């Protein structure tokens with residue numbers, strides 16, 4: 001979905017999906033509220049597409065380098081990011097490679113076999129290469145003899161060795177180093193890379209995500225005894241950081257909460273591992289139940305959590321900016 005340039009103001013903002021939220025989260029966390037810092041692309045020939053947004057390289061793994069640009073532009077269209085021009089990447093129109101080499105070609109026949117030579121102008125206005133003048137004879141334009149007193153030195157020109165055309169400015173072309181295609185610069189595909197920073201709306205929107213603090217308050221209102229940011233030892237002897245340990249008012253129920261606003265498949269696997277390590281381990285005298293609290297789920301993560309026996313609670317709040 002490419003909507004570059006279009007700044008449509010939507011009265012009904014559709015919900016943002018996991019991928020958009022994940023990118024926005026990463027930008028907000030890496031840039032913060034610093035007025036002067038921008039989220040910038042890195043241009044690097046050794047990368048598959050010639051660029052990356054280094055701070056979202058993790059997310060890029062899930063999403064792919066190309067659609068990152070679409071996602072960033074969509075967030076900009078939604079007024080969650082401010083964007084400014086940073087740089088441009090040119091791509092071969094035949095194979096899509098960014099490895100292009102600039103060259104010059106004949107304006108008439110397209111041959112690259114052109115040479116810069118000194119030239120002379122005849123009194124009739126004809127511009128002649130040094131070779132034609134050197135041969136003597138008659139002017140190809142007016143037919144008068146070419147004599148030293150009827151010629152003045154002119155600026156250097158390009159002469160095509162293939163078709164003989166003479167021109168002052170060669171045609172700029174690019175040669176693809178991957179497929180060898182020669183293209184006019186006007187045919188080459190361009191990708192504009194912007195730098196970004198979150199808008200006020202993005203920060204306000206982002207504050208609506210679930211945090212250990214806000215969720216702990218909800219639990220306390222319901223009468224639970226709550227500890228936050230607890231390190232607990234599992235069966236293996238390893239310590240695990242638990243966002244919230246909650247004991248029910250009757251002390252019969254112990255729950256370990258993981259607060260993950262944007263839940264990925266990878267995080268489900270991480271928590272499943274921790275969950276296994278708490279099998280038959282008692283916390284406050286009870287075997288704890290593991291619960292993940294989230295605002296938005298990567299496709300597939302809920303299904304995976306279900307199949308691994310993990311409970312996921314999805315909260316409203318983040319998903320619709322504004």
Ligand SMILES: [Zn+2]
Pocket residue numbers: 092093094095096097176177178179180181
């Ligand atoms: Zn190519």
Ligand SMILES: [Zn+2]
Pocket residue numbers: 106107108109110111160161162163164165
């Ligand atoms: Zn030519």
Ligand SMILES: [Zn+2]
Pocket residue numbers: 122123124125126139140141142143144
């Ligand atoms: Zn002439």
